[in-house]
Each structure stands twice: as C-alpha cells, then as structure tokens.
Amino acid sequence: MNFGFTQEQSLLRDQVERFIKEACPMPKVREIAASESRFDSTLWQQVADLGWLGLTIPEAHGGLGLKWIDLTVVLEAAAEGLCPLPIASQALASAAILTCGNDQQKNDWLPAMAAGKTICTIGLYDEANWIDPNAITAEAHANEAGYELKGIKPFVNDAAAADYLLLAVNAPNGLALAAVAKDSVKITHQPTMDTTKPMASVDLNGVSISAEFLLPMSEDQLAFLTDCGAVATTAEMVGAGAAILEMTSNYAKERIQFGKPIGQYQGVKHRLADMYVDLESYRSLSYYAAWSVDDDIEGLAKAVSLAKGYASDAFAQIGIDGVGLHGAIGFTAEYDAQLYLKRSKWARPMYGDSDYHMDRIATLGGL
Amino acid sequence: MDFDYTASEQSFREEVRSFISENLPPKKERGKNFLASWLEKVRARGWVGFAWPKEFGGSEGGLIEQTILREEMALAKAPPLGTSMMGLAWVGPGIMQYGTEEQKRKFIPDILDSKVTWCTGYSEPNHGSDLAAIQCKAELSGDHYLVNGQKIWTTGAPWSQWIILLTRTQFDVKSKHDGITCFLVPMDAPGVEVRPIQNMAGDKHFAEIFFTDVQVPVENRLGAEGEGWNVTVSALANERSSIGEVTQMFEKLANLKELVKTTSKQGQPASMDPKVRRTIARFEMKVAAMKFNGLRYLTKQIKGEPLTSETSVNKLHRASLEIEIDDFAVQLMGQAGLQLRGGESAVDGGTWSKSALNWPNVVIGGGTPNIQRNIIAERLLGQPKD
Numbered sequence: 062m063n064f065g066f067t068q069e070q071s072l073l074r075d076q077v078e079r080f081i082k083e084a085c086p087m088p089k090v091r092e093i094a095a096s097e098s099r100f101d102s103t104l105w106q107q108v109a110d111l112g113w114l115g116l117t118i119p120e121a122h123g124g125l126g127l128k129w130i131d132l133t134v135v136l137e138a139a140a141e142g143l144c145p146l147p148i149a150s151q152a153l154a155s156a157a158i159l160t161c162g163n164d165q166q167k168n169d170w171l172p173a174m175a176a177g178k179t180i181c182t183i184g185l186y187d188e189a190n191w192i193d194p195n196a197i198t199a200e201a202h203a204n205e206a207g208y209e210l211k212g213i214k215p216f217v218n219d220a221a222a223a224d225y226l227l228l229a230v231n232a233p234n235g236l237a238l239a240a241v242a243k244d245s246v247k248i249t250h251q252p253t254m255d256t257t258k259p260m261a262s263v264d265l266n267g268v269s270i271s272a273e274f275l276l277p278m279s280e281d282q283l284a285f286l287t288d289c290g291a292v293a294t295t296a297e298m299v300g301a302g303a304a305i306l307e308m309t310s311n312y313a314k315e316r317i318q319f320g321k322p323i324g325q326y327q328g329v330k331h332r333l334a335d336m337y338v339d340l341e342s343y344r345s346l347s348y349y350a351a352w353s354v355d356d357d358i359e360g361l362a363k364a365v366s367l368a369k370g371y372a373s374d375a376f377a378q379i380g381i382d383g384v385g386l387h388g389a390i391g392f393t394a395e396y397d398a399q400l401y402l403k404r405s406k407w408a409r410p411m412y413g414d415s416d417y418h419m420d421r422i423a424t425l426g427g428l
Numbered sequence: 429m430d431f432d433y434t435a436s437e438q439s440f441r442e443e444v445r446s447f448i449s450e451n452l453p454p455k456k457e458r459g460k461n462f463l464a465s466w467l468e469k470v471r472a473r474g475w476v477g478f479a480w481p482k483e484f485g486g487s488e489g490g491l492i493e494q495t496i497l498r499e500e501m502a503l504a505k506a507p508p509l510g511t512s513m514m515g516l517a518w519v520g521p522g523i524m525q526y527g528t529e530e531q532k533r534k535f536i537p538d539i540l541d542s543k544v545t546w547c548t549g550y551s552e553p554n555h556g557s558d559l560a561a562i563q564c565k566a567e568l569s570g571d572h573y574l575v576n577g578q579k580i581w582t583t584g585a586p587w588s589q590w591i592i593l594l595t596r597t598q599f600d601v602k603s604k605h606d607g608i609t610c611f612l613v614p615m616d617a618p619g620v621e622v623r624p625i626q627n628m629a630g631d632k633h634f635a636e637i638f639f640t641d642v643q644v645p646v647e648n649r650l651g652a653e654g655e656g657w658n659v660t661v662s663a664l665a666n667e668r669s670s671i672g673e674v675t676q677m678f679e680k681l682a683n684l685k686e687l688v689k690t691t692s693k694q695g696q697p698a699s700m701d702p703k704v705r706r707t708i709a710r711f712e713m714k715v716a717a718m719k720f721n722g723l724r725y726l727t728k729q730i731k732g733e734p735l736t737s738e739t740s741v742n743k744l745h746r747a748s749l750e751i752e753i754d755d756f757a758v759q760l761m762g763q764a765g766l767q768l769r770g771g772e773s774a775v776d777g778g779t780w781s782k783s784a785l786n787w788p789n790v791v792i793g794g795g796t797p798n799i800q801r802n803i804i805a806e807r808l809l810g811q812p813k814d
C-alpha cells in the first residue's frame with residue numbers, strides 16, 4: 062500500500078514546475094494565447110526533448126513506456142502555470158492510436174508523436190453536453206479512395222496546432238476514428254472563455270481519406286478514451302486549482318482592510334479552508350483515477366466519475382471564490398486569477414460534467 | 429503507487445478475519461458474557477493498544493496493520509476492542525508520554541484489560557472551543573491539590589471510574605496556554621458530583637461535573653505543573669487515521685442504497701429519481717474522497733513525514749456527511765421517516781430517525797466545523813490567527 066509518488070515522479074514534477082516558471086511564465090502564456098497560431102513551436106520542441114510527449118507511449122514505439130500516473134504529474138504541474146501547449150491532446154491522441162490502431166498504425170504514428178514531430182488531437186462527441194455513442198454524428202462512407210467523410214465536428218481541442226486530427230465518426234462497420242490531415246479540412250477557431258485552450262470546429266464535408274487512416278473503435282474503446290480525457294482534464298484541474306488557491310491565500314495574507322489582513326476574517330479564511338478541503342479531495346480522487354488507467358481497468362469508470370464528478374463543481378467554485386476573494390483587482394484582465402476562473406469553466410463540461418458523472422456513479426453503484 | 433498489501437499484511441488480514449468469524453456470533457446469539465469474553469480474547473491477541481510499545485503491553489503494530497485491524501473490525505461491526513475508548517485513545521498515550529513510572533504501572537494495564545473506564549474533563553460551561561481559557565481551579569496545599577470548579581459535556585461521566593481533568597493552577601499568566609495542569613482523578617473522590625444531561629436523542633451519555641474541595645494527591649498530577657496544555661495537545665494529536673470511520677461510512681452508504689431501492693416517492697421507485705441518484709452519488713464522492721485522502725496521509729506517515737493538521741480535511745467531510753446522510757434518508761421516507769423504534773411504519777427499526785438526531789456527537793463533540801476551518805486556514809495555509 063503506497064498512495065504516494067516515487068522519487069522519479071517527484072523529480073519529474075520539479076522539472077516541469079521549473080520549466081514552466083522559466084520558459085513559460087504567465088506573460089508568455091498570455092502572449093501565446095493572443096498570437097494567431099495560439100501555439101509556440103519552439104516551446105513545443107523543448108517539451109518534446111524533455112520526453113514529456115512520449116511518457117505513455119511504449120518504448121518499442123519510441124516513448125518512455127511509463128504510466129498515466131506519470132503523465133498526470135506533468136499535466137498537473139504544467140497546468141499550475143496554465144501552460145497552453147497541447148500536451149493533453151497529444152497524450153489522448155497517443156492513447157487513441159494505442160487503443161484503436163493496428164501494429165502498422167502504431168509504428169507509423171507513435172514514434173513521430175513521442176518526438177513531437179507530429180502533433181495530434183482527438184475529437185470525440187459532436188453534441189455540446191452528451192457523452193454517448195449517439196452523440197457522434199459525423200460519418201464516414203466507403204468510396205474508391207477509402208472513405209468519404211461527412212459532417213461537422215463542432216468541438217475539437219487544439220485543432221489548429223495539430224498536424225492530424227483523430228475524429229470520431231460513424232463508419233460502415235461501426236464507430237471509428239478518422240485521422241485527417243489539418244490541411245485537408247476546414248478548421249474554424251471558436252472563441253471561448255479560456256484562450257489557453259483553443260477550440261475549433263472542423264468541417265469534414267467533401268474530405269476523403271485512404272483506408273489506413275480509419276481506425277475502428279468499439280464503444281468500450283470510446284468509453285476508455287473518454288475516461289482518459291477526463292483523467293487528463295482532472296489532472297489539469299488539480300494543478301490549476303492549487304495555483305489559484307495559493308495565489309488567493311497569499312493575497313489574503315497581504316491585503317489589509319479595517320486594519321487587519323483579510324485572511325483574519327472568517328468570511329475569507331473559511332472560504333480558503335473549504336477551497337483547500339475540496340482541492341485535497343479531488344486531488345486524491347484524481348490520482349486514484351490516473352492510477353486506475355493502467356492498473357485497474359475494471360474500476361476505471363467508477364474512479365474517473367468520482368474524480369471528475371467531484372472536481373467539476375469544486376474547481377468551478379474555487380475559480381469563483383479565487384476571483385471573488387481578491388475584490389475588484391481579481392476582476393481585472395491584467396490580474397491572473399481570472400485566467401484560472403476561465404480554466405475552471407473550460408474544464409467543467411470536458412469529458413462529462415458533474416451530473417453526467419454522478420449519474421454514472423449511481424448506476425455503477427447499483428442504483 | 430500501489431494498493432497491494434504485502435504477504436504478511438495479507439496474512440494479518442486473514443488472521444483478523446478468521447478470528448472474527450470464530451469469535452463474533454450474530455447479535456442475537458450473543459450471550460450475556462459475550463462482551464467480557466470478547467474483550468479477553470482480543471486482549472490476548474494483543475489487539476488492544478495494538479500500536480502501543482511492547483513495554484507497556486502493546487504490540488507495536490505497524491500503521492498498515494492498524495489500518496487493517498480497524499477496517500476489518502468496522503466491516504464486521506465488531507464491538508470495540510476495549511471498554512475505555514478515551515483511555516485507549518488519549519489517556520493511555522498521555523500517561524505513557526508524560527506519566528511517572530508509578531502512574532504507568534498503575535493505570536496502563538487496567539486500560540488495556542478494560543477494567544477501568546476513563547472520561548475526559550476538558551470543556552467547561554464558559555469554555556468550549558476556547559479550551560485553553562478554562563477556569564476550573566487547582567491549588568497546591570501540602571501533599572495534595574484542592575480542585576474547585578465545573579466541567580460539562582463529559583461523555584461517559586455517569587459510568588466512568590476515572591477522569592483526565594484539565595485545571596488552572598495559575599491565573600495571572602501572559603498566555604492562556606500557561607498555568608494549565610492536568611490531573612488523573614477518581615470519580616468517586618469526595619466532592620465530585622456528576623449530574624447527567626439528556627441530549628436531544630433522548631440519551632444521557634454526557635454530564636456536568638461539579639468539583640468542590642476535591643483533594644487530589646500530587647502523585648496524580650500528569651506532567652509538570654503548568655504543562656497541562658502540552659499534555660492535552662500531544663495526547664489529542666495521537667490522531668488516529670480515519671480508515672475505520674471510512675469503512676463505517678461505506679457501510680452506511682450501502683444501507684442507504686438498499687433503503688432507496690425499497691422506497692417509493694410520489695408513486696415512483698425512489699431509485700429512479702435523478703435528484704435522489706445524484707445526492708447519493710455526491711455522498712459517495714465525499715466518502716471516497718475521505719478514503720483516498722486517508723490513504724494519501726497514511727502513506728505520508730509511513731514515509732515518516734509527520735501529519736500536521738491534514739486530518740481536519742476528513743473531519744469536515746465526516747461532519748457534513750454525518751448530518752446529510754441521515755437527514756436525506758429521513759426526508760426520503762416521508763412521514764415514516766419520522767417514526768422511532770416501535771412505530772408501526774418505522775423503517776429499519778427506527779435506526780435512521782434515531783441516528784438523524786445524533787450528529788452532534790461527531791459534528792460538535794470533536795471540535796466544531798468552524799474550528800476545523802480555522803485550523804486548516806491557519807496551520808495549513810498560513811492565514812493569520814483569529
């Protein structure tokens with residue numbers, strides 16, 4: 062029994078935190094988010110060189126052969142600084158190829174992804190708030206070239222930065238992931254609250270792909286990838302939640318009103334305590350869910366729903382209180398607290414909101 | 429990260445389980461000597477004071493074994509491993525740390541053998557959360573102290589033989605934490621008067637105690653004069669992991685689900701009501717959070733990092749669950765939920781309705797939620813003190 066991190070994992074966390082502080086501090090984050098590409102290829106290459114993109118890719122395919130719990134160390138630490146690089150999307154796309162691809166496809170894709178040479182993302186559901194195979198409406202129809210795609214994927218994360226998009230479609234033999242090259246489709250950036258998580262719609266109409274670019278996907282595999290998405294999102298919620306709590310707690314020690322630091326008033330300190338309790342709790346649940354990806358596949362769905370179900374609402378409240386406890390300064394664009402609030406809005410519906418996950422907990426729990 | 433137990437931990441679990449299956453008959457079959465023989469047997473196994481040093485009669489059980497023992501006992505709904513809950517939880521550890529050789533010889537074996545039940549005389553009418561401000565007075569007079577004052581909310585006072593008593597020996601102090609002295613006092617000492625108080629659930633578990641010129645021999649002082657605050661704090665810091673509690677909460681959750689499956693609401697099965705389902709899921713998320721917080725903190729302890737105030741996190745969860753789960757069950761059952769044991773429509777023998785009136789045991793008895801929030805904000809987040 063050991064629910065803690067190894068020394069290697071702690072070193073990895075330190076490495077990520079140091080890198081983020083030095084190479085991607087908040088002014089840089091804002092600069093990237095405001096740029097036209099919303100991406101920074103120099104930083105990306107550095108991250109690739111550090112090995113973070115191949116953590117969960119087996120050694121045989123050019124990765125480090127580690128586990129999701131190692132990956133979430135990176136995602137959590139990078140999210141402390143709201144790092145806008147598509148590390149999570151890349152990891153999910155790797156998981157998709159590992160899960161749904163054949164040996165040839167794994168060989169073709171994974172080494173280049175581990176090295177950061179090929180950037181990928183995934184897009185699963187086409188309904189705004191529905192986690193279900195029926196929420197996939199895009200289609201793939203057989204033609205001479207392979208498949209002709211139809212439909213629009215309205216919610217694809219990091220689409221503009223990616224070289225290839227793995228998009229869920231209904232194919233003649235069931236669900237599948239269509240791997241489409243960025244240049245072959247029309248990608249339209251969608252303005253959202255959180256500029257550090259670019260979202261786009263992808264128009265598949267009129268696009269054809271050859272047969273080896275279609276990866277069949279069972280409903281179980283779809284569910285697994287969705288759970289992986291929730292694990293990645295929750296790990297980022299832990300890091301971002303910790304950062305805004307720390308920022309707010311520090312502010313409460315320094316800001317003086319009525320002759321006292323505001324942290325001395327229980328209206329403030331008790332909110333901080335509640336933020337701490339919630340953060341600690343979804344942190345524990347999130348680590349357990351990440352561990353379950355590799356080590357308890359049977360229990361994964363439950364573990365994920367406990368974590369994402371808890372985190373979705375808790376982080377949203379932490380974001381609101383983080384801004385609110387700052388007073389007017391928290392409302393300013395210049396102050397960073399608001400960026401974390403926006404991240405909490407982004408994270409809440411991703412891979413299932415709290416209602417979805419609580420419903421699943423009830424069902425899995427025998428109700 | 430792994431959630432496996434070593435072979436020896438596993439075999440310890442098996443040992444506990446087979447002990448339970450051999451020695452814990454179903455409630456109805458337990459004769460009137462059952463408890464005494466149960467206590468004797470668990471004592472013989474070394475499971476009373478399991479973590480205590482061997483020189484005091486403990487077993488020096490490791491943290492994981494302690495967890496396993498508590499978990500299995502909770503799962504089996506076994507009776508406690510000793511009759512003196514407070515003796516085992518903090519009086520014993522306090523005596524082992526601060527007591528004289530004679531006190532150790534005199535008190536420790538009786539706690540382990542369940543011969544003596546202890547109660548805790550800390551709170552006073554005017555000093556509850558602000559414990560360090562207590563006023564109950566002890567004055568040295570020759571070879572004894574004279575104690576005058578009042579304690580209140582003393583759980584178990586009506587049936588305990590001894591009390592660990594916090595008094596003030598010095599009144600003109602710079603800090604209220606100074607001048608406090610701790611004593612071990614027999615409840616039958618002349619001048620000790622116990623008046624039981626009935627609580628809202630109808631039980632008389634706690635009492636107020638009046639001390640009038642009670643003579644307490646100097647050798648019954650625990651720790652030095654003026655050292656009482658440290659004695660109290662370090663005894664209370666003998667914080668136990670919440671794993672046993674978590675097991676109980678999971679059991680309660682399972683009972684709640686059974687209740688939901690057999691209850692209807694507005695003519696429909698309650699288990700189909702989305703609000704009911706989500707409420708239960710929310711309870712489950714909190715209980716699971718307690719479990720995994722507990723395991724994370726346990727891992728820290730095993731690695732030798734001292735726990736500071738992290739246990740307050742789970743105490744806050746426990747407090748809200750303690751109120752909400754029973755309250756939800758009672759509400760779900762509608763008018764039947766109001767009925768106590770004996771009511772014709774009472775559900776589960778009235779356990780939910782009884783339990784719904786008992787949350788203050790946990791929510792107030794162990795330090796109120798507001799105080800837990802102060803602890804978290806001040807000690808873990810470094811906020812300025814109130």
Ligand SMILES: Cc1cc2nc3c(=O)[nH]c(=O)nc-3n(C[C@H](O)[C@H](O)[C@H](O)COP(=O)(O)OP(=O)(O)OC[C@H]3O[C@@H](n4cnc5c(N)ncnc54)[C@H](O)[C@@H]3O)c2cc1C
Nearest residue numbers: 548549550551555556557581582583788789792793796798
């Ligand atoms: C079932 C039960 C068993 C008990 N058993 C024992 C026992 O065996 N021995 C013993 O010594 N005591 C015992 N107690 C007493 C218990 O420790 C106290 O009740 C508790 O510490 C609170 O003190 P109080 O009741 O005086 O409430 P108060 O301290 O007066 O608190 C009243 C309210 O004010 C709030 N409050 C107080 N201070 C602050 C603050 N600084 N900031 C914000 N809010 C504050 C509290 O949260 C509470 O809501 C028991 C109590 C109960 C209910």
